[in-house]
Amino acid sequence: MSQVAEKKPKSWMIDTRPLRVVAYRRMWIGNGASFFGFQFTAVAVPVEMYAxxxxxxxxxxxxVAALVPLLIFGLWGGAVADVVDRRRLLLASSVITWTSTLGLLVQAVAGLHSPHLLLALTAVQSAGFAISSPARNAIIPRIVPGDLVPAANTLNYTTTTAGGVLGPLAAGLIMGIWSTEAGVEVAYAVDALLFTMTFWATWRLPAIPPIEREEGDEKPSAGLRGIAVGLKFLVTQPVLLLSFAIDLIAMIFAMPRALFPAVAENQFGGGSAVGWLYSAIAIGSLLGGLTSGWISRVRRQGLALVVAVVGWGVAIGFSGLATHLWLMVLLLAVAGAADLVSAVYRQSIMQTFAPDRLRGRLQGVFTVVVAGGPRLGDLRAGATADVTGVTGSWAGGGFVAAGLAVALAAVSPALIRYRPASESSEDR
Structure with missing residues (x-):
């Protein structure tokens, strides 16, 4: 694998070198297919529920049904990922997710029309994802060289972003061709079919057991004690703690999506405007990923993370002041590109800074932060808008996030000084 990392392309196009690693390439294909398929379920469940x-x-x-299991099982799944073979854990949790998707298909075909069953199956599916997510991300530094981790994460984020843009469009096309009932059934079937690629990719992975403990390391535990050890490590490492804190700042203060319906209706007369607003950030992230060849060449990853978060906040702030839809969408796309950069570096710092014996638990915390931050941002944006108005909540939140990110970096400079150690995946 070290030969893969020797040649560092100077192109601005996305760095595809991690795809030369067979295990990573299989994971990338499987994850991309399953995430694209999941978008069909993400559209079908609320459509069926409303029907x-x-x-x-x-x-x-x-x-709510999706968030609660994500918060609980994200932490527990991270602890388990540090104790057992991560490949086996990924297979087991994938079975949970796939079974719940089949359950959604069966209840739709059977015409059960039970909202409680829909909520229950959604919760089970979310629990399966929460358990698998820490293991899936913790595997990456074990199968690609260390200096290719940012490129591998960029490929992952770009693929999922593309799925987030194209999946709902394809699901909407299905809903338009068939009746609501038939469209929901087809959507669930597509998701279940594409998810089989994840089984194939995971089955073909090599065994990834826990690395042998060094003298003095704690005995791994998948219970509360194990989770506590991971959290204790996190709060004693300023680089990791700051990377999590700056992400929460960005999401809580500068996530405007809860305001999109009101802005689309009041400023732009409704119609397709709301679709453009909801897709703009994802489009920017996708374009940012496709032109991200430079990301793996940056050594000052902590500084780059801070700059990206500040860029996100400033772009969100100015987008909230825009009075033309095209300008608002453009600025949201700029924010989306900055968000991709910050997400890649945040993930890469966590994966390469944390020791492998704790990587699963920290990935679990990461899953909780990524899941909870935007939802807290929705709550903040909506509540603030009732007091300051939509523009004040949107634009003000963006500029506040940028200012707080600068202040945090200035007060605690450990993050902006961070550079990754030069090491290969075999050394960990």
């Missing part, structure tokens, strides 16, 4: 209940409250409960 059954004719209630937006029930549709809103879907988010």
């Amino acid at each position: 059954i209940t004719d209630s937006t409250t029930w549709v809103g409960l879907i988010g």
Whole structure:
């Protein structure tokens, strides 16, 4: 694998060198296919729920049903990933996710029309994802050279972003061709079919057991004690703690998506405007990923993370002040590109800084932060808008996030000084 890392391309196009690693290439294909397929379910579940209940409250409960298991099992799944063979854990958790998807398909075909069953299956599916996510991300530094970890993460984020853009469009096309009932069934079937590629990719992985403990290391535990050890390590490492804190700042203060419906209706007369607003950040992330060949060449990853978060906040701030839809979408796309950069470096810093024996647990915390931050941002944006107005909440939140990111980096400079150690995956 070291030969893969020797040639560092100078192109600005996305760095594809990690795809030369067979194990990573299989994971990338499987994960990309399953994430694209999941978008069909993400559209079908709320469509089916609304068709059954004719209630937006029930549709809103879907988010709660998904979030709670994600918060609980994300931490537990991270602890388990440090104790068992990560390949086996990924296979087992994938079975949970796939079974719940089949359950959604079966209940739709059978015409059960039960909102409670939909919520239960959504919760099980979310639990399966939460358990698998820390293991899936903790595997990457074990199968690619250390200096290719940022490139590997960029490929992952770009692929999932593309799925996030194209998946809902394809699902919407299905809903338009068939009736609601038939469209929901087809959507679940597509998701279940594409998810089989994840099984194939995971099955072909090599065994990835825990690395032998060094003298003085704690005995690994998948329970509360193991989670506590991971959290203790996190709070004693300023680089990791700051990387998590700056992400929470970005998401809580500068995530404007809860305001998109109001802005689309009041400023742009509704219609397709809301679709453009919801897709703009993802489009920017996708374009940022496709032109990200420079990312793996940056050594000052901590500084780059801070700059990206500041760029996200500033772009969000100015987008909130825009009065033309095209300008608002453009600025949101710029913010999306900055978000991709910050996500890649945040993930890469965590993967390469943390020792392998704790990597799963920290990935679990990462999963919770990534899941909870934007939802807290939705709450903040909506509540603030009731007091300051939509523009104040949107633009003000973006500029506040940028300012807080600068202040945090200035007060605690460990993050901006961070450079990754030169090491290969075999050394860990």
